[in-house]
Amino acid sequence: MNVRFSNFLNSLSLRFAVYLLVCFLSFSTVVSAAVTWGYIHISPQNISLLAILDDSSGKIYLQASGPAAEWFAWGFNTTNMNGYAVILNSGTLGNYFESTMAGDTMPPKDAIQEMSGSYCVTNNMVYYFLQRKLTSDASPFHYSFTTQPTNLPIVWAVGPGTRSFVKHALSDRAADTLSSSNAPPPQFRSISPTNGVAILSMTNLIVAVTNRVQFKNDLNSTNWTTLTNLLFLPPCGSPLLSIVTNLSTPLTNSNSRFFRITQ
Ligand code: HEM
Missing domain, CATH: 2.60.40.1210 (Cellobiose dehydrogenase, cytochrome domain)
Incomplete structure (x- = not known):
């Protein structure tokens, strides 16, 4: 193959690769999971x-x-x-x-x-x-x-x-x-202090679906408190979904009363 033509092809494929990269980057910034x-x-x-x-x-x-x-x-x-x-x-x-x-x-x-x-x-x-x-x-x-x-x-x-x-x-x-x-959902009120069962609100439904949130204890707002086996109950009927998160500080009667959802 003619050298000039082959250079031309190389630069064409390079341009195409750059074009694909740009397309990919812009696509992935616009369509992020949400x-x-x-x-x-x-x-x-x-x-x-x-x-x-x-x-x-x-x-x-x-x-x-x-x-x-x-x-x-x-x-x-x-x-x-x-x-x-x-x-x-x-x-x-x-x-x-x-x-x-x-x-x-x-x-x-x-x-x-x-x-x-x-x-x-x-x-x-x-x-x-x-x-x-x-x-x-x-x-x-x-x-x-x-x-x-x-x-x-x-x-x-x-x-x-x-x-x-x-x-x-x-x-x-x-x-x-x-x-x-897709703003963070508003504060919701928890819960029975002893078993950590949340009453369903629109907020904790979101939590159940996203599974991407952490909990901060209102009574000790500097420390993250994560929960285990938090069950989200609808106003009636069976639980829709439940999530399990890692527990850094075990829930006790004194730290489990109010939780604020943050993202
Ligand atoms: C048995 C079922 C239904 C019947 C027979 C019915 C009949 C009608 C009629 C005759 C009107 C014009 C008179 C009026 O303004 O009230 C109307 C308007 C309207 N209906 Fe219904 N409807 C039915 C169900 C629904 C449902 C399920 C929805 C919503 C999901 C709906 C939403 C509306 C709205 C927004 C208007 C005002 C705008 C328009 O005229 O299209 N209707 N309906």
């Missing part, structure tokens, strides 16, 4: 939604709660009755399904269902714990979630005092925004 979460509560209808979007499991986790005697629903990436929605508590207590809404009429149950989960009831409130893959490869109609913090347009609706899936009142439906961030 846990993003958003929470919204609608009153006086008293429905809430906590969404945790987790890169490492590739899943979205939802905790959706509302009055046990009514159906309620959340639609994603829409401002009206079109597009992907999750309908909860319709017909029977514990029933939930995904729907592709198609206008101002009763949303149908999609042939493909991707959400799975459980539910429980306490104090006339029902809590659903659901999960599905972030990106839907099963149904082109199911919204693909992203872990990038964003302001997602959503809609919600609540039944007219019944689980029968009939039209909501005008005042029981609206468009809103689910703002998500």
Whole structure:
């Protein structure tokens, strides 16, 4: 091969390698693994939604709660009755399904269902714990979630005092925004001093999912306190997930009362 041509090829492959490296670096800084979460509560209808979007499991986790005697629903990436929605508590207590809404009429149950989960009831409130893959490869109609913090347009609706899936009142439906961030979650209150069982809040759900946080004891804020066998309990029903962390200072009655989550 002609020497000049071979030099030209070498410099071309070098340039290409540099180009690939630059692509890789910029890609890896933009798309870093993340846990993003958003929470919204609608009153006086008293429905809430906590969404945790987790890169490492590739899943979205939802905790959706509302009055046990009514159906309620959340639609994603829409401002009206079109597009992907999750309908909860319709017909029977514990029933939930995904729907592709198609206008101002009763949303149908999609042939493909991707959400799975459980539910429980306490104090006339029902809590659903659901999960599905972030990106839907099963149904082109199911919204693909992203872990990038964003302001997602959503809609919600609540039944007219019944689980029968009939039209909501005008005042029981609206468009809103689910703002998500990957900021450290707020402080949460623990716990039974003797056994270290945490009461579920949106925060410790995040802990359970991310498994990337440490605990600092409020009573001794200079020292890290890590916990073993910390079990995160939902408001009712069985524990969703449990995490085990390494214990540097064993929990005692005097150091286990309040914990602040830090990242
Ligand atoms: C049996 C089920 C349902 C029926 C028959 C129904 C029917 C209707 C009708 C006729 C309207 C226009 C009148 C109005 O403004 O109230 C409407 C509006 C609306 N509905 Fe529904 N709906 C149902 C379920 C849902 C669900 C599950 C959601 C949310 C996930 C929802 C969210 C909305 C919103 C945001 C509006 C106002 C924007 C729009 O007109 O599209 N609805 N619905």
